[in-house]
Amino acid sequence: MDNNIPYLKQLESESIHIIREVVAEFKNPVMLYSIGKDSAVMVRLAQKAFFPGSIPFPLMHIDTGYKFPEMIEFRDRFVKEIGCRLIVERNEEWIKKGAHPQKLGVDKCCAKLKTHGLLDAIRKYKFDAAFGGARRDEEKSRAKERIFSFRDEFGQWDPKYQRPEVWNLYNCRINEGESIRVFPLSNWTEMDVWYYLKIEKIPIVPIYYAQEREVVDRGGYTRAIQ
């Protein structure tokens, strides 16, 4: 008997465990859906977590107004196929003001459209937990992010007040108005995401494959150049 189950299966199982914990302990969770590859993996994991039932929470797309039309098309078809409810939130105020990455800079534009959009939506729908597809390998500052990341009633993330995460026991307790961001893909790397998409034959927006990335052969496996 091979006891070392392939690591991707192990990561998959751990992510499913995380998603189920949230649904079992929170009243009103939501999964952020960006139409991207990480979202695609996260939605597949959610499907697996509740099979043969369907995903017991809505997906939410924070629409910045700057997505390609084929992405929106893909999104609507995909959500219909998997039988999931979709919420689309647009920060109309800022879109109207003309928030644009080239005008405000990517960071500021993102903050206005995505972050504020998300906070507004969380308040509007009273979501107490929001799944996000962020990974710890994305950048150094994320290496210390928790899987269950606590946000106060203003949606603020206080790094000094994050809860220790011991074993696989996740503290799901919050007060009224507070919320938790949950990152089921915390321990996945970008390569893991690509492998999983391939193994699971998960459809993603063709735009991902539109441009070749420069890669190097690194002693037997392939690395993308950042």
Added chain:
Amino acid sequence: MNVRKSGGQASLLRFTTVGSVDDGKSTLIGRILMETNNIFDDQLDAVVKIAKRKGKEEIDLSLLTDGLAAEREQGITIDVAYRYFQTSKRKFIIADTPGHVQYTRNMVTGASTANLAIILIDARKGILEQSRRHGFIASLLQVSHMIVAVNKIDLVDYSQEIFQSIVSEYDEYSRKLDIRDITYIPVSALKGDNVVTKSANTPWYEGPTVLHVLENVHIGSDLNLHDFRFPVQYVIRPDHNFRGYAGKIVTGRIYPGEEIVVLPSGLTSKVKTITTMDGDLAEAGAPQSVVLTLEDEIDISRGDMIVRRQNLPLVEKKIDVILCWMGEEPLKIGKNYFIKHTSRVVNGFVNNLVYMFDINTLHRTDATEHNPFCELLKTLHRTDVDTLMLNEIGRAEIEITQPIIFDQYNKNRETGSFIVIDPDTNFTVGAGMIRGAVRSIEETIHAERKVADTIIKAINITPEKSFVSLEEREKRNNHKSAVVWLTGLSGAGKSTIAKKLERALFSMGCCTAALDGDNLRHGLCKDLGFSHKDRNENIRRVGEVAKVFCEQGSIVICTFISPLRIQRELVRELIPDGKFFEVFIHCSLKTCVKRDPKGLYQKAIDGEIPDFTGIGSPYEEPLNPELIIDSEHRSIDDNLKQIIEKLQSEGILKG
């Protein structure tokens, strides 16, 4: 993108690195990442540029992992950082734990999921207290494998002697730890010796490199494959035809058709299917997340645990635990906390803090008995305390409002661990490891009796009834049967009174029997010693013998110190109502010590007899005895008269 065929198939090793600021931890990780080609070229270029600018020959590898300066600017606290890399053999998750601030909290977090711990020791400094502390925590958290990296070996001229002396010293210490597998490696993270490639500078070292251990350490057997444990996370009911129980198999394996039992309800059924979106499975094992369906429709909800019928965990409300405190607010004894254990959240409180480990002054006493998990605890320096502060570790007893279903942590990390949540702040304030159940003497006796009752029921023993009834015997004896239980301190006068009482009753024509500690311990109870358990068993047997005599019509005079109320209560339960007379022979300890007829008090005071009642262990005076006899101030004849009058007034003897 070119995705390799074997992608995702390799095994996963989680390890934690511990060491202080200057031990070279970041450099070691940077070295591993660089030499296994897990660093992007632009990242490497940046580090090379910094070195050139500073006019240094060697690049600072720690810059590849250390976000410290940046973190300080961002106000991010010193915390466990997770890093990822991969070789063709394995995928690795590193929990990088800083050694200086919030030390215990971080290391406990990092070690809790690790298969292996790398402990760094600076070859120049040798073994410091903290090196021992690191080993202690790794052991406490039951990390199975450990690499002791003796770093900066280049700065001691690759000295074999220095390496060897560190190895022997740490090896001596580690015998107390419960770590099965320790590999010592002389390394220079800075120069790369024995990190990824074998060094020519240490020809005397024949062992593996750090990476070799990481890639090849056998972790398959770390998984508990025997004890099937399935905490139910969520019930899936998409329609009336399907009812499945979602969860992660935390340990063990399961097959369709196997008999299972649901705890705590005890309901039984068989596994019908192991359902997943990838199809039903013919078998499943840890750590898979699956959905189980059962043959029978039974009531199961989140927090229940499905296990195999022949392999049960423990179900208890009082647990004996090792508790690591992680809250800014100190632990409050008696305060209500939430305890999250497997998929269950229950209310509980610490009702007793047994001691605290002084991890700053770990004593290095030699262990004699080899029982690792317990032995380690025994040999450590302990301090009596009434609270635990942030980063302190202690042993405590926790009471929970509902029973939890667990295994001991050293047998099962998944079902033996829990977190403590403060209901006022919702913060995770503690991490606990269960050592076992806490049982008082009373509960132990009751539990044992319950087991005995079950066995008797199981093998269908029905007591034989005598053809001669008790009523007939009592009529002929001209008195009723009874048990007169004389209790009191050694030297209170129990035996003297018993002898006189028996003689008096016999003279009156009564049918009597006398039982005392000395006569039974030479025969019926000669297999018993003086442990709590044996003393309780001794009293239980006496009670049973007294009951037999009582049923045959005798007045049974029992003379036993029987110091605990529960012991006497249990005998009382055996004897029919109205026939049990608890007679408390009252005499002050001072007088008893003065009398000391057998010289036992002196021996107890000299420490020769431990746990002697009144000296080393308590005597619980009866709360509602049938009779209190004052043997200190009243004459023996008075005492006797008092007992006989009592037996008359209660109708045992005719007036």
